[in-house]
Amino acid sequence: MKKPGRLLIIGIILYAGCMRTPIGLVSPLLTNIQRTLGVPASLLGSLTTIPLLCFALFSPFVPKLGQKYGNEVLMFVAVLILAIGNYLRVFSTAMLLGGTLLVGLSIAVLNVLMPVTIAQEYPQRVGVMTSVYTFSMTLFSALTSGQSVALAHQIGWQKTMQSVSVLAVLGLLFWLPALKNNHRATSGKKKGSSVWHARGAWYLSAFMGLQSLLFYTTLTWVPTILVSHGMSQGQASQLFGLMQLASLVTSYFVPILAYKFKRTRGIILSMTAGFLAGIGLLMVPTASVGLTVVVVVVLGLASNMAFSLAMALFNIKTDEPEQTAEISGMAQAVGYILAAFGPVGFGYLQQLTGSWNLPLILLLVVVVILALAGLAVDRRRTIFD
Template identity: 85%
Template sequence: MKKQGKLLIIGIILFAGCMRTPIGMVSPLLSNIQQTLGVPAGLLGSITTIPLLCFALFSPFVPQLGKRFGNELIMFFAVLVLALGNYFRVFSTTFLLIGTLLIGLSIAVLNVLMPVTIAQKYPQRVGVMTSVYTFSMTLFSALASGQSVALADHVGWQKAMQSVSILAVLGMIFWLPALRNIHKSKTGKRTGNSVWKARGAWYLSAFMGLQSLLFYTTLTWVPTILVSHGMSRGQASQLFGLMQLASLVTSYFVPILAYRFKRTRGIILSMAVGFLAGLGLLMIPTASVSLTIVVVVVLGLASNMAFSLAMALFNIKTDTSEQTAEISGMAQAVGYILAAFGPVGVGYLQQLTGSWNLPLILLLIVVVILTLAGLAVDRSRTIFD
C-alpha cells in the first residue's frame, strides 16, 4: 500500500474517533458543566439531544454538498468546524449550545460521507476498512466516556473536553492526502431512482432508525436501571464501561463477515437473540454482579452488531457511491429522529409507571420489528430491487 494510503487510514481512524467522543464524554461531566457555567437543569438534556436533531435534519442535505464540492473536502471542513465548536463550547452556556450545534452538524456530515469515502478510496477492501472505521469509533467513545472523569480530575473538565479538538486537528493533518484526489459527481441529469421512493430504502432506514433508538436508549438508561436494582453508582459505571468495551468485538468482525457473505440473515438473527436476551435479563431486579456482567456484555455485542451491520449495508445494498451517499443520508435522517424520541419516551414511561418493566417490554417489541426490517433488507440484492 502506498504511503498516502497508509496516512489516510490513520486519518480515517482519527476522524472516526471524533464521531461519538464529543457526545459520549459529556454525560459523565454534566455536574461539572452545570456547576461551573451555571447551566439551567432544563438545558442539560439538550446537550445530547441537539446533536441527534442535527443528524436527523441535516443528513439528507449532506450528499448534495459532497456532490458539489467533493466528499473529502466537505469532511475536512466538517472536522475543522467540529474542532472549533468543541474547543469554544466550554467558555459559557451560550458557547456550549452553539458549540454543541456545530458539533452535531459536523458529525452529521461524517456519518453520511464516511461510508461513501471508504468505498471510493478502498473499493477492494470495503469490508475491512468499514471494520476499522466502526471499531475506531467505538474504541475512542468507550475510552472517552470511561476516562473523562479521571481526566477532568487531573486537568479540569474544560481541558478534558477540549482534548477532542486535538484529536480532530491530528485527523485533519493525516487527511491531507485525501484532498489530492477529490471525488465529485459528474455533472448532468440525475440518473436512477430516488432512494426516497424505494421500498428497500425504507426498510433499511427503519433498520437504521430502530437500532439507533435501542443504542441511545440503552446508552442513556442502563446505568440508572442497574442502580435501581441495588448496585452502587461505581459498580454501574464500571459495568457500563464493560458494555461499551464488549461492543468492540462485533464492531470489527461484523462488517468483514457481512461483505464476505453478502447475505446477512445469520448476523441479524444473532443480533436479535442478543437483544432479546440482554433486555429480558435486564428486567430481573438483581444486584448480582455475575448476572449483570452477562447482561451488559450481551447488550454491548448486540447493540454494536446492529450499528456495524447498518453501516455495512449502505455499501452492500447499493451499486454506486452516489446511491450509498443518498441512502446513508436518508437512513440517518429517519434513524436519528427515532433515536431522539427513544431515551425521552422510555424515561417518561418509567416515571409514569414507576417501573422499568413496561419500557423494557416495549424495547423488546422494537427488537422484533428491527429484526423483520433487517430480514426484509437482506432478501434483496439492492435497496432498489
C-alpha cells in the same frame, strides 16, 4: 499500498474517533459543566438532543453538498468546524450550546460520507476498512466515556472536553492526502429512481432508526436501571464501561463477515437473540454482579452488531458510491429522529408506570420489528430491487 493510503487510514481512524467522543464524554461531566457555567438543568439534556436533531435534519442535505464541493473536502471542513466548535463550548452557556450545534452539524457530515469515502478510496477492501472505522469509533467512545471523570480531576473538565479538538486537528493533518483525490459525485440515482421512493431504502432506514433508538436508549438508561436494582453508582459505571468495551468485538468482525457472505441473515438473528436476552434479563431485579456482567456484555455485543451491520449495508446494498451517499443520508435522517425520541419516551414511561418493565417490554417489541426490517433488506440485492 502507497504512502498516502497509509496516511489516510490513520486519518479515517482519527476522524472516526471524533464521531462519538464529543457527545459521549459530556454525560459524565454534566455536574461539572452545570457547576461552572451555571447551565440551567432544563438545558443539560439538550447537549445530547442537539446533535441528534442535527443528524436527523442535516443528513439528507449532505450528499448534495458532497456533489458540489467534493466528499473529502467537505469532510475536512466539517472536522475543522468540529475542532473549533468543540474548543469554544467550554467558555459560556451560549458557547456551549452554539459549539454543540457546530459539533452536531459536523458529525452529521462524517456520518453520511465516511461509508462513501471508504467505498471510493478502498473499493477492494470495503469490508476491512468499514471494520477499522466502526472499531475506532467504538474504541475512542468507550475510552473517553470511561476515563473522562478521572481525567477531569487531573486537568479540569474544560481541557478534558477540549482534548477532542486536539484529536480532530491530528485527523486533519492525516487527511490532507485525501484532498488530492477529491470525489464529486453527479448522481445518486438509479434509472431515474429516487432513493426516497425505494421500498428497500425505507426498510434500511427503519433498520438504522430502530438500532439507533435501542443504542441511545440503553446508553442513557442502563446505568440507572442497574442502580435501581441495588447496585452502587460505581459498580453501575464500571459495568456500563464493560458494555461498551464488549461491543468492540462485533464492531470489528461484523462488517468483515457481512461483506464476505453478502447475506446477513445469520448476523441479524444473532443480533436479535442478543437483544432479546440482554433486555429480558434487565427485567430481573438483581444486584448479582455475575448476572449483570452477562447482561451488559450481551447487550454491548448486540448493540454494536446492529450498528456495524447498518454501516456495512449502506455499501453492500448499493451499486455505486453516489447511491451509498443518498441512502446513508436518508437512513440517518430517519434513524436519528427515532433515536431522539427513544430515551425520552423510555424515561417518560418509567415515570408514568413507576416500573422499568413496560418500557423494557416495548424495547423487546422494537427488537422484533428491527429484525423484520433487517431480514427485508437482506432479501434484496440492492435497496432499489
